[in-house]
Amino acid sequence: MLELRSVTAGYDRRAPAVRDVTLTVSSGESVGLLGPSGCGKSTLARVAALLHRPDSGEVVLDGTPVRHWRHRAPRELRTAVGVVFQQPRLSADPRLRLADLIAEPLRATGRRASAEDRVAELADTVGLTPDLLTRRPHEVSDGQLQRACVARALVLRPRWLICDEMTAMLDASTTAALVAVVEAYRTSTGAGLLAVAHDHTLLTRWCDRTVHWKTVTEPR
Amino acid sequence: MTERAPVLSVRGLSVRFLLPGGRRIAAVTDAHFDVAPGECLVLIGESGCGKSVLASALLGLLPANAQTAGHAHLGDLELLTADERVLARTVRGRRIGLIPQSPAAHLTPVRTIRSQLAETVARLTGVRGRTALRAAAEQAAERAEFPPGHLDRYPHELSGGLAQRAATALALIGDAPLLLADEPTTGLDRDLVDRTVDELRRHVDADRALLMITHDLAAAERVADRVAVMYAGRIVELAAASDFFGASGPRHPYSQGLLQALPDRSFTPIPGMPPELGDLPEGCAFAARCDRATDACTALPPFTGSIACHHPAPAPTPENIRA
Secondary structure, X not given: OEEEEEEEEOOOOOOOOEEEEEEEEOOOOEEEEEOOOOOOHHHHHHHHXXXXXXXXXXXXXXXXXXXXXXXXXXXXXXXXXEEEOOOHHHXXXXXXXXXXXXXXXXXXXXXXXXXXXXXXXXXXXXXXXXXXXXXXXXHOOHHHHHHHHHHHHHOOOXXXXXXXXXXXXXXXXXXXXXXXXHHHHHHHHOOEEEEEEOXXXXXXXXXXXXXXXXXXXXXX | OOOOOOOEEEEEEEEEEEOOOOOEEEEEEEEEEEEOOOOEEEEEOOXXXXXXXXXXXXXXXXXXXXXXXXXXXXXXXXXXXXXXXXHHHHHEOOOEEEEOOOHHHHOOOOOOHHHHHHHHHHHHOOOOOHHHHHHHHHHHHHHOOOOHXXXXXXXXXXXXXXXXXXXXXXXXOOOOOEEEEEOOOOOOOHHHHHHHHHXXXXXXXXXXXXXXXXXXXXXXXXXXXXXXXXXXXXXXXXXXXXXXXXOOOOOOHHHHHHHHOOOOOOOOOOOOOOOOOOOOOOOOOOHHHOOOOOHHHHOOOOOOOOEOOOOOOOOOOHHHOOO
């Protein structure tokens, strides 16, 4: 279970972007979080992905309360969560070839030996050809780069996926393809999903349950 | 509106990028279309299919390694061969207004919206004098429904929607007969997308021509009179929006696939990925992903004025379609 309890977070303690949010995602469940631009939903996604320390409140991941964030989070928690961001250009190291981009989490966790097979398998899953894997981010389109970012998020076989506006930059066909990849992964592994977006039609089609930002911030 | 002379008339426009090592990238190939006053033509397609290159070609903003062929007439002016002086002094801002993809990056970060509007008014119109410029800037803001209370703010203090309106206000100042909007709605939420395209539609209804480039099919449906679908650098279908999004639907298998990929339709992707623009097949570029492909597809399908496919779905009502 991924539990966010009364989370308040932001970049200025006097004006937090997220105020007192409570949201629970059960194991294997997919929850869509819907809200307008600038409401703070991306900040909440960063908290859920252990990438931003909340000012107050508690995050509990499969029963373990999270005490440390970002690089200080213990590896077994950090690797349990896969993240995909809105802008593939900003979330890819421009110096890495796509194959290395996908393999980076394996190298960072000392699993270099398995990288080659795992990258080939994932490239096939997300629809990247061997030729594309040898290119750097500036040599591919946004859609192709986002496919690589999804592969990178899945490479450690996370129990949780956080997709923050994963498809906002993409055309309809690539959107449908990447949502299908995420859903196939969830069906085979039972991973849970928190998908953040502003597209109501997309989220209701994609997720088991869709909650609106207003309902998670209001005190119950 | 069919009888009126088009504002923009593009005939056989092609753009090639020459890369070191003799590689050639076919970014746009043989594009044909017109845009009339009071009409909105929306160009849709996947990212990397050549849409933005087409827009840059029209504004004369291609990098030095690009080669163009064909014609793009803006009234009596040939845009592709016009020199930089003519483009800078008479076309950009005056005859073509650009509404950019990312307004936050388009605006000058160190100056207020008011000062940017006033500068543009001073450059493009005959208005002189501080008070007159101030009034003209406020008027310009009003035309794009930019709230006067936010005029003294800097771009980083504006929300995405307000920054978009500021950029639109700048594009409208020169009273250009043609507006060119390149992905004006990326990154905006659905309400803001609707509001932005409705505002663009108002300017079309005020007898301007609008060429909008987007991959957002919902926004296209809301604003378009006609739709051009681009695939691998070529326009493969040109149809009335009412047919394209309506009961008869698109005719090209690629356009059909794009619509079916929408979450409120079947939500299934088109298999495979678009071909590399540097390595296009001889025949139909879509054949490798097409379920209707036959031996005929090894030959390039000619563009008939409404479609380029060897086996399109039947035409709805031919009289609605115009090249």
